[in-house]
Amino acid sequence: MVLQADEGLLTTSPARVLVATAVPAERDAVARAFPDPVREVALPGATVHRAAGFDLLAAGVGPAPAAARTASALTAAALAGAPYDLVVSAGVGGGFAPHAPVASLVVADEITAADLGAETADGFLPVTELGFGTVTHRPPAALVRATAAATGARTGVVLTVSTVTGTAARADALRTRHPRALAEAMEGFGVAEAAAAHGVPVLEIRAVSNPVGPRDRAAWRIGDALAALAAGFGKLAPVLESWNPHEP
Numbered sequence: 001m002v003l004q005a006d007e008g009l010l011t012t013s014p015a016r017v018l019v020a021t022a023v024p025a026e027r028d029a030v031a032r033a034f035p036d037p038v039r040e041v042a043l044p045g046a047t048v049h050r051a052a053g054f055d056l057l058a059a060g061v062g063p064a065p066a067a068a069r070t071a072s073a074l075t076a077a078a079l080a081g082a083p084y085d086l087v088v089s090a091g092v093g094g095g096f097a098p099h100a101p102v103a104s105l106v107v108a109d110e111i112t113a114a115d116l117g118a119e120t121a122d123g124f125l126p127v128t129e130l131g132f133g134t135v136t137h138r139p140p141a142a143l144v145r146a147t148a149a150a151t152g153a154r155t156g157v158v159l160t161v162s163t164v165t166g167t168a169a170r171a172d173a174l175r176t177r178h179p180r181a182l183a184e185a186m187e188g189f190g191v192a193e194a195a196a197a198h199g200v201p202v203l204e205i206r207a208v209s210n211p212v213g214p215r216d217r218a219a220w221r222i223g224d225a226l227a228a229l230a231a232g233f234g235k236l237a238p239v240l241e242s243w244n245p246h247e248p
């Protein structure tokens with residue numbers, strides 16, 4: 001919900017929300033939360049599916065395509081005079097056992113790039129310790145709480161990786177470095193960087209399709225995770241529509 005001054009009167013309008021998924025199957029799962037058919041809108045550098053105040057974007061797999069297409073959509077909306085109030089990174093992800101089982105939902109209170117840095121003889125150094133940039137974005141705390149309350153999502157750190165974890169050793173290393181990590185996926189940090197460049201808050205929600213650990217692609221439960229994402233977004237959409245961006 002956004003406060004607007006309209007001919008001297010203060011009025012409210014629903015928040016404009018951009019939802020960035022990686023692939024069309026995730027975007028279409030999110031679209032199932034909306035009763036009306038979505039309309040395809042081609043923007044410079046990105047095509048969104050529009051439903052009520054929500055624009056749904058399949059931005060690509062990995063942080064770089066996610067950042068590029070999310071930034072394109074944000075810029076196009078700003079130039080059209082209808083900027084987004086919130087960006088949501090949504091999709092399936094790996095869950096850290098036992099806290100995030102398959103088909104559960106996770107909402108990020110921190111979105112952290114887990115492999116952005118340097119490998120050294122003494123271990124991994126994040127870019128921040130090399131004197132550059134950032135590795136973490138924090139969604140608005142009140143919105144994270146409201147999301148967890150509405151959807152039943154567990155709250156914790158969601159890691160962004162460029163390589164899907166495929167061994168127990170790598171999973172253990174991530175757990176050691178990020179003890180509050182509940183999930184990993186490949187886009188959240190890129191989406192968050194694009195949002196931050198536009199001064200727009202970000203949220204990340206993941207439905208768990210597989211445990212983080214030894215690679216067993218046949219055991220991924222993509223269908224169950226997409227169903228959980230669709231159901232979760234159905235509960236989340238009214239929360240986002242009535243969200244006040246001025247809450248911390």
Ligand SMILES: O=C(O)c1cccc(C(=O)CC[C@H]2O[C@@H](n3cnc4c(=O)[nH]cnc43)[C@H](O)[C@@H]2O)c1
Pocket residue numbers: 022023060061062091092093094095161163164165184185186187209210211212215217
């Ligand atoms: O078959 C593979 O091992 C494989 C290699 C690269 C990518 C994939 C995907 O299907 C990833 C697509 C999509 O899913 C998210 N995701 C789901 N589970 C995980 C995970 O355990 N770790 C990281 N990302 C995951 C991710 O956000 C991608 O967009 C499969």
